[in-house]
Amino acid sequence: MTVALVLLEVMPDGALAASSAGLLAAADQVGEPVAVIVGPADAAEEAAGLGAVRVLTADADPDALTLPVVDALAAAVARESPDLVLASNSVESRDAIARLAARLRLPLAADVVGLDRDELGIVARHSAFGGAFTVEGAPTFGPLVVTLRPGAVTERLDAQPVVVERLEVVASGVPAGRVESFSEPAAPSSRPELRGARIVVAGGRGVGSRENFALVEQLADVLGAAVGASRAAVDAGYVPAAAQVGQTGVTVSPRLYIALGISGAIQHRAGMQTATTIVAVDKDPEAPIFAIADFGIVGDLFTVVPHLISALEAPKK
Amino acid sequence: MKIVVLIKEVPDTWGERRLDLETGLTDRATATPVLDEIDERAVEAALAFADAHPGTEVVALTMAPASAAATVRKALAMGATSAVHVVDDALRGADLLLTADVLAAAIRRAGFDLVIAGNLSTDGGGGVLPAMVAEMLGVPNLTALSTLELSDDSVAGERVSDAGTMRVSAALPAVVSITEAMPEGRFTTFKGIMAAKKKPYETVDATALGVEPEDPAVPRYIMLSVSERPPRAAGVKITDEGDAAEKLAAFLADEGVLR
Numbered sequence A: 001m002t003v004a005l006v007l008l009e010v011m012p013d014g015a016l017a018a019s020s021a022g023l024l025a026a027a028d029q030v031g032e033p034v035a036v037i038v039g040p041a042d043a044a045e046e047a048a049g050l051g052a053v054r055v056l057t058a059d060a061d062p063d064a065l066t067l068p069v070v071d072a073l074a075a076a077v078a079r080e081s082p083d084l085v086l087a088s089n090s091v092e093s094r095d096a097i098a099r100l101a102a103r104l105r106l107p108l109a110a111d112v113v114g115l116d117r118d119e120l121g122i123v124a125r126h127s128a129f130g131g132a133f134t135v136e137g138a139p140t141f142g143p144l145v146v147t148l149r150p151g152a153v154t155e156r157l158d159a160q161p162v163v164v165e166r167l168e169v170v171a172s173g174v175p176a177g178r179v180e181s182f183s184e185p186a187a188p189s190s191r192p193e194l195r196g197a198r199i200v201v202a203g204g205r206g207v208g209s210r211e212n213f214a215l216v217e218q219l220a221d222v223l224g225a226a227v228g229a230s231r232a233a234v235d236a237g238y239v240p241a242a243a244q245v246g247q248t249g250v251t252v253s254p255r256l257y258i259a260l261g262i263s264g265a266i267q268h269r270a271g272m273q274t275a276t277t278i279v280a281v282d283k284d285p286e287a288p289i290f291a292i293a294d295f296g297i298v299g300d301l302f303t304v305v306p307h308l309i310s311a312l313e314a315p316k317k
Numbered sequence B: 001m002k003i004v005v006l007i008k009e010v011p012d013t014w015g016e017r018r019l020d021l022e023t024g025l026t027d028r029a030t031a032t033p034v035l036d037e038i039d040e041r042a043v044e045a046a047l048a049f050a051d052a053h054p055g056t057e058v059v060a061l062t063m064a065p066a067s068a069a070a071t072v073r074k075a076l077a078m079g080a081t082s083a084v085h086v087v088d089d090a091l092r093g094a095d096l097l098l099t100a101d102v103l104a105a106a107i108r109r110a111g112f113d114l115v116i117a118g119n120l121s122t123d124g125g126g127g128v129l130p131a132m133v134a135e136m137l138g139v140p141n142l143t144a145l146s147t148l149e150l151s152d153d154s155v156a157g158e159r160v161s162d163a164g165t166m167r168v169s170a171a172l173p174a175v176v177s178i179t180e181a182m183p184e185g186r187f188t189t190f191k192g193i194m195a196a197k198k199k200p201y202e203t204v205d206a207t208a209l210g211v212e213p214e215d216p217a218v219p220r221y222i223m224l225s226v227s228e229r230p231p232r233a234a235g236v237k238i239t240d241e242g243d244a245a246e247k248l249a250a251f252l253a254d255e256g257v258l259r
């Protein structure tokens, strides 16, 4: 059985990052998923629960950026000779895996949305230009290094028995950046994460203010949805940048996307147009969002949304 | 201080962007080529430091077809000191490893204290190049910076990841990438455009950089297939006359998305 190494990220609270389950499931298409966890090994059990057949752990200086993870991954590759090295296309993992590919001189496929194996080897699938094109690629030979778009793979694996092995890591001595201080997000949200969410309710400049944005959040909570935003809403300070959907924000592909006061500029559509069902509420009948909306309402969001919230809550009472 | 800024020409996100279904490469015929917005911000970050620190050299570096010269000139017109343009037919469709090899070789040749790149290009690079280049140069990477503080021997800034917000720093030389939270690129002026014409503009090929694009011993990532998704059609559009919310609630119930 070939090995598919999977880098898992541990969050500050000690739990694995939300991307972990999808990473292990994607890796399973190629080989036996073997997890690599750099830092406290407590999350190994969780990794096995998500389908890792073995968990390789390594200690690391938590204040050194990226390089301890690269060194650990290099040790894991030397030990396991994997066909695949997979990590999330997140800010942290992406740096480590990029440096690994450069160090080991391995081909890298970035922002992949799915993996397969055919008789010739691994095939990676990408979604280009806002989902308008699908591209497939493969390495000419040897192992492939891949970053996976968070939320793109929704399959889940069965739990495995917990098998933990220590990695012997020789530090490369390459100079690293330092983390001088760290602050966790003010209030960890109880809402679903934007990436991979089943329903997304997003607000734009039309929402008008940070205070008004509570209306968007209220609808999201009624639907059990994640909260998204346009760049204009982020730039205006209504919401943190992590909520931005679009070209330079998060790409989502939910079952339902509700756009409130978002005109639907091409760069916004690039991040949400593969949603199964799109709903839009906008005052301007000419807003481009209506060109891709399955259900469009020309109207004032401040009257439509409160009505919608009562209509949705009514049957529950 | 010598700052190398990595710039990339991309198809304008405001226009129609297509992949050639034969080659899998960007269809340059339909697209309007522009300097990527994030790289305008990267140039701006370098120029802001240069404005306050006379004697700072800002080199704009790209690997792109010869046709990207106008885009490179834009960085010069904004205020970059000089440009290096790597042009080579053998680099068409280069994968990430080859692109990083070429950029790292060109940076080493130019000399640098700091490299500034965008965190993510809009034509789908995946944001991995800055860290790859840092590894090849053997220097620290500080990526996804939303603020940038530069001194003679170190660089620092704020960085937001899924885990939280951190302040990071590194001794120079280093490679950093910036996010769109950094200031927009300055406008070019007529004076800047005229001055750009006289600035050093060097064109080099892969061989001059000591990179062998077609080395069969190096594994490559190659494109197997490209397909196009049919565009999305518009559905129902109603004007709110007081009952739109009820109609929408019914639509959502019919769609089976509520649970």
Ligand SMILES: Cc1cc2nc3c(=O)[nH]c(=O)nc-3n(C[C@H](O)[C@H](O)[C@H](O)COP(=O)(O)OP(=O)(O)OC[C@H]3O[C@@H](n4cnc5c(N)ncnc54)[C@H](O)[C@@H]3O)c2cc1C
Pocket: A203, A204, A205, A206, A207, A229, A230, A231, A232, A233, A244, A245, A246, A247, A248, A249, A250, A260, A261, A262, A263, A264, A265, A266, A267, A268, A271, A281, A282, A283, A284, A287, A299, A300, A301, A302, B013, B037, B038, B122
């Ligand atoms: C390189 C690049 C990358 C970009 N990346 C992104 C990205 O990732 N994500 C993104 O979103 N944008 C991105 N943009 C910006 C994009 O071009 C638009 O500027 C942005 O999406 C506009 O946001 P908006 O729809 O909220 O604002 P607007 O376009 O101003 O639209 C606001 C809408 O609200 C409506 N409205 C106002 N009041 C009400 C009301 N009371 N009720 C109902 N409707 C109301 C208006 O009719 C209008 O249609 C990018 C741009 C560039 C150049």
Ligand SMILES: Nc1ncnc2c1ncn2[C@@H]1O[C@H](COP(=O)(O)O)[C@@H](O)[C@H]1O
Pocket: B005, B006, B007, B008, B036, B038, B039, B042, B061, B062, B063, B064, B099, B103, B116, B117, B118, B119, B120, B121, B122, B124, B125, B126, B127, B128, B129, B130
């Ligand atoms: N061909 C290139 N030439 C110069 N710089 C590049 C090139 N490709 C990517 N970059 C730089 O790397 C950043 C991230 O790009 P990417 O990894 O493609 O998302 C860009 O914003 C540029 O600064």
